[in-house]
Amino acid sequence: MSKYGKKSSKELGLEVAALGGRHFFNIDHLHYGYWANGLEANMANFPLAQEKYTDFLLGHIPADLKTILDVGCGTGKNAKRLTEMGYKVDCVSPSHYLAERTREILWEGNEVFECEYEQLETTKRYDCVFFSESFQYVHLVKGIEQSVNLLNEGGYLLICDVFRLARVDKEGGKVIGGGHRLEKFLENIKKAGLEKVVDEDITAETAPTIEILDEAMFRVGRPALEASLEFLHDRHPWIMGILNWKYRKKLDKFREKYIGDRRTSDDFKKYKTYRLFICKKI
Ligand SMILES: C[S@@+](CC[C@H](N)C(=O)[O-])C[C@H]1O[C@@H](n2cnc3c(N)ncnc32)[C@H](O)[C@@H]1O
Structure with missing residues (x-):
């Protein structure tokens, strides 16, 4: 729900994608695929490429964490895998439909906060705040501030998502939507006193x-x-x-x-960057 109490068109789009994806294409995640090691880019391989994306992400969870907040948890599949790895995971979902799908596959001890992240109020604190392709949907400054507040000292903000490159605005062309401006994001991370410990570019692997x-x-x-x-x-x-x-x-x-216009991975590579960032609260 948006702060005005109405479902936003983006949220509706994600729910339709979750429903249609599962029904027609056997897709359970709501994120991009990770196309590496010769995996051919076609619809039949999409579910596998999405699992590879999750493998990539979960392979980068910093050591010695116990608690994780999965923000914008989608269908709950990432959270489920995190719990199987032994982490205590809570989730945030503004979509009632996606929150319910997440609750179905998690245990009762895993709380699913049904609200926008910017509006979340809790006394709980976490070792890691985890965004898998959901950071682009939250307010840039409020999202970072909220994460700093919810992290334990020494905790990590992990974001894997699309960012816009500066030249998008300068060329003024029609481009694929979505993502915060990379330079604004980096500025705000610095302002918030977070230390960037990982910055990995996976644009080529996700663009197909x-x-x-x-x-x-x-x-x-x-x-x-x-x-x-x-x-x-x-x-x-x-x-x-x-x-x-x-x-x-x-x-x-x-x-x-x-x-309307067809979209290409070349345009994506030109105007966007898909990054994994891990930032430490010091
Ligand atoms: C592209 S999906 C990614 C879902 C999941 N993390 C994944 O990797 O499959 C984006 C998610 O962000 C959530 N979302 C959108 N706006 C949000 C907000 N303001 N606060 C928290 N989550 C939000 C959506 O409900 C959706 O679950």
Whole structure:
């Protein structure tokens, strides 16, 4: 839920992706794939590439941690694997649907806070605050401040996510959305007194995901949306009229964003950087 109590379109999109992904493609995660060691980039390999991403991430958990807060836990799959590794894990999810899916696979002792991270209030403190492709959704400054407050001394903020490179704005071109500006992020980490101990660039390994998702939108999402709109237009023209009148801008934006221009991994590499950051509270 957004702070206004309404589901945001991003949140709705993630819930649809979680539902459709599981139903049509056997996908249980909501993050990119990690394409390395010759793994061919195609839809059939996407679930495996997502598991490889989780393997990569979990292979970087700093030593001697006991408690982890998984922020924006998605379907809870990362959290589940963390509990299997012996960590005590709590989660944050603003989506009721995703929070429920997470509760289904975790034990009762693992608390799932159902709210936006920026609004989370708890007296608990953690050895690690963990963001797997969810940092881009939280407010940059508030997200870092909240993490510093929730971390024990010597604890770690771990973020694996997309960031925007500065040249995006200068060229002013149409680019794939999402991600905080990298330089602003680095500035704010420094201001918060966090020490960057890991900075690993996995843009090349994650970029093939763009073409996989683009292909799925082009072959499935676009025809499905166009067919639904055509059906409405033929059968219930008055509903279509209301939709066009009330939501024209939103519909156009959605079309442009998801089914307009094709997206390529080359554009992604040019304008974005996918990074794993681990920062220590000192
Ligand atoms: C791309 S999904 C990643 C999910 C999961 N971490 C994964 O690796 O599969 C982004 C997640 O961020 C969550 N999210 C969005 N806005 C948030 C906010 N303000 N606070 C906490 N989580 C948020 C969404 O509900 C979703 O679970």
